[in-house]
Amino acid sequence: MTTLLQVERDAIAGAARRVMARCDELARVSATAGAIERVYLSPEHARVNRLAAEWMRELGMTTRQDAAGNQLGRLRVNPAPSGRSPGEPAARDEAPALLLGSHLDTVPDAGRYDGIVGVLMALEVVRMLRVPAPEGTGFRSPLPFALEVVAFSDEEGTRFGKALLGSSAVAGEWDDDWWALTDADGTTLREAFLEFGLDPGRVGEAARRPDELVGYLEAHIEQGPELDERGESLAVVSSIASARRFQLVVEGEARHAGGTPYDRRRDALLGASEAALAVERICRSEHHIIGTVGQLEAYPGAVNIVPGEAHLSLDLRGEFDGERDRVWQQIERDLDEIMGRRGLRWRAHEIHSAPAVFCAPLLQDAVSVGIRSTTPDTADDPAVIFSRAGHDGMAIGAVTDVGMLFLRNPDGISHHPDEAVSAGDVARGIQALAESVLQLAADRG
Known part of the structure; x- marks a missing residue:
């Protein structure tokens, strides 16, 4: 298979280097000296959201922090309204969006790639696919849908013991019983919302409607050894445990x-x-x-x-x-x-x-096409792997179709400082994710 993206080797390698450098930069935002720890509604959460928003605005995306503390950026189908700069917050246009991303929170003494690499790869896909908007008004999506990048705020559940809080809010699955959850210091979730500057009474505003979304695609390191044992870089995820x-x-x-x-x-x-x-x-x-x-x-x-x-x-x-x-x-x-x-x-x-969440067949096919774009025409079909680890897609599956791309993680170690991914595999992953988006756009006409 020959594609436009295959000839942009230098650009893709540069994107991978940028992802690796930003993973290092985010690793320095930690509550614990000499280790990585970022939990929900903490000062570290606020700092990485600001960094992510800055990187989103650099790409011409409009940005917002939603009512649950998730950071989002949007690349519009149409140019920004007259008189408003491309990076300035604005009401969302009417086009549905393909959601790309992962999470920026961590477990205690974490690695630097779990979740983080998926957010940063999503930003590089936007960089590769965006086109100039008419009359110098910034950038727009050239696809039949908008592109949104989401940095979910609490996939791990480290602080309050309940995972997927950020993505559950986006899926409209917030449970008011969660307000009574407490952290190790006795701070309730409600109190933490207020201290962070969020209004508990408005958390429902984070919810997205099915008609607003085309689907959700997430790139993530495999938190197990299967790809490493197979000697392969990338895999299609079939379902989440x-x-x-x-x-x-x-x-x-x-x-x-x-x-x-x-x-x-x-x-x-x-x-x-x-x-x-x-x-x-x-x-x-x-x-x-x-x-x-x-x-x-x-x-x-x-x-x-x-x-x-x-x-x-x-x-x-x-x-x-x-x-x-x-x-x-x-x-x-x-x-x-x-x-x-x-x-x-x-x-x-x-x-x-x-419950188990099964990736949508259409998105699995798109990811498979994306991976094949990174391999010789004679290569076998991409590996298809069931994810034993949980992901934000488990929550987002309640509101839209979900697809996932796995990247090789040497030795399969995760939730540990030795967690790893290579720049070469990140480069292949960026190309595969971008091609997956283009394939999905083609499927939608």
Whole structure:
């Protein structure tokens, strides 16, 4: 396949270098010295939004921060209204938009590419596809739809324990019960909104209507090793894993460590530890089901006291909702047996649930065409991979079609400072994403 974009090698390589440099620049915006940490509604959130808005305006996009703190830029189909500069905030034109982007928030001690590279690649696609507007009024989209880049504000859920807050607001899925969520300092989500300068009463204004959107395309590093093991740069994402998250509490009896013989102990920590091993045993035997216990705390937490209570988390993911739920039921049965045998009680509080989201066939086809534009004509069809990690597309799928492009991540490590992607793969990804947009425009006539 020969395309216009294939001959722009120098421009694409320069775009990739710019993405890598900006990933480094954003990595310096952190709440933690010597590490990367940016959470929702923090000063760091505000700083990266300002940077993203500056980069959007450089491209001739109109910019706005929505009512949930997401940063957006829009490249219009029509030129900016007379008397208004291209970068000046303005009412959106009537054309529907293709939404491109990802998120800028992070987990604690994060890598610098998870989410971030997708926002920056989206900006480079706008740079490549924009055309001058008539009479020197800036730039516009040459496509039958507008282009919007979104930097979602809270994909990870690090601060308040609830993921996808920013994209849920855009999807019109905001739940008023979330206002009572608190962070580690006891600040409620409502209080954090006000401190950030947002009005909780207007969060509904972030919602988009289906008729406003053509679809959502996201480029993201693969948070696993499959592409690296295959020796391939890019993949089409078929679906995003369904997910359920629980906080589990195991109750026993706190007693003197020296004076209590084993046959009289009701050790909550041992019960929780056996529960964690049961999660691993059950999930290892299941295809495409991943269970993780990422937190485990014992109370009262003294060296000379048998733990009377233990708290543990459970993150359960699967390609299909039914399989995921069936595995949870098996875990429940095993925990009943473990706790009954040890004289313990347990309970679970579900804190997050999201169904599997399947990428739209039309967008999958467009991404596939985009990837093929970066490979020889004789190459095999692009890899198609199911995403075990969650993404903002899980929320956005409620309001529009979703498509995703994966980039190779050496060794598959993510949510860690060693997370990586190469400039060469970013260059191929930018070309593939731009070609995907052009293919979607062709499909829409």
